[in-house]
Amino acid sequence: MPTTTRQRIITEALRLFGERGYAATTIAQIEDAAGLSPGSGSLYRHFRSKDQLLYEAVGETLADRGEWAQYFDPDFSVTELMAQIAPDADLVDTITLLCQVGLGRLEHDRDVTRILFRDNSIPSDVLEVFRRNEFLQALSAISRGLAELAGPHPAEQDWDALATVVLSAVSQFWVESDAYGGLHPSGIGTERYLRTLAATIAARLTPQP
Structure with a gap:
């Protein structure tokens, strides 16, 4: 076109x-x-x-948003999606996949991501556009998804704070990897990092005795 x-x-x-x-x-x-x-x-x-x-x-x-639009939909269901694409996935697998979706979103809009996370010279009104139109909506989607994955009787959680941890961890990993040409300076690969992050979050969602 x-x-x-x-x-x-x-x-x-x-x-x-x-x-x-x-x-x-x-x-x-x-x-x-x-x-x-x-x-x-x-x-x-x-x-x-x-x-x-x-x-x-x-x-x-x-x-x-293209293919990422479905994840921002207020009616989006993580469990329904996983039932379709990976019915045998466990909780860690599911959270890992969602983190991969987040990384894909950052990479797709690579130039915008670089501008917003690595450039301190941009005007404040542009930061507000990002905060309002992307960050807060992504945060809300992650918060809803985590609450859904926790099941009908979840432990007491601050879902928005937990969603912020996830979003920040994924975003910072992308920023640091991008700064070093695509490989994180720690040498830890994407899959290893995301599964460790997913396991950490899953532990928060699993009821403790």
């Missing part, structure tokens, strides 16, 4: 912001990468400023 000039600008701007940093990327560099005449001001036909470009690019990218 052919892309519009506006879409090319967004794609190349996010790539440059993710690689070089927001403050270090110029309008001319974005124009050049998008196939426009660098320094011509052609970008301003589509966006009033670099700030507006970033704001809209992040918002539109996060809104396009």
Whole structure:
């Protein structure tokens, strides 16, 4: 499908912001990468400023959830999904799979993830877009999923706090791995890390004698 000039600008701007940093990327560099005449001001036909470009690019990218949309649905059921794709999976397997879904989401929007987690030069209103449109919604989805996995008689839990632990652990692992070219600096592989994290969370969900 052919892309519009506006879409090319967004794609190349996010790539440059993710690689070089927001403050270090110029309008001319974005124009050049998008196939426009660098320094011509052609970008301003589509966006009033670099700030507006970033704001809209992040918002539109996060809104396009694709295959991840089902996980954000308030009616999404973890147990129903696992019954379809892995009926023999245990609790650790299930949580590991959900963590892999989270990593996949971060990797799919790699440029946005880099901007938000590794760049301290971006405007606060862009951070608020991420917090409102992605972080809080993902947190809510994880919280509901953990409560569902705990069964009908769960131990007393602060589900939102536990969901924050999961989300932060997955996100930080991605950020640290990305900074080192895809391999976590500890040398621990993704599967090993996620299964250990899943086992830790599963222990919280399992009733203790």
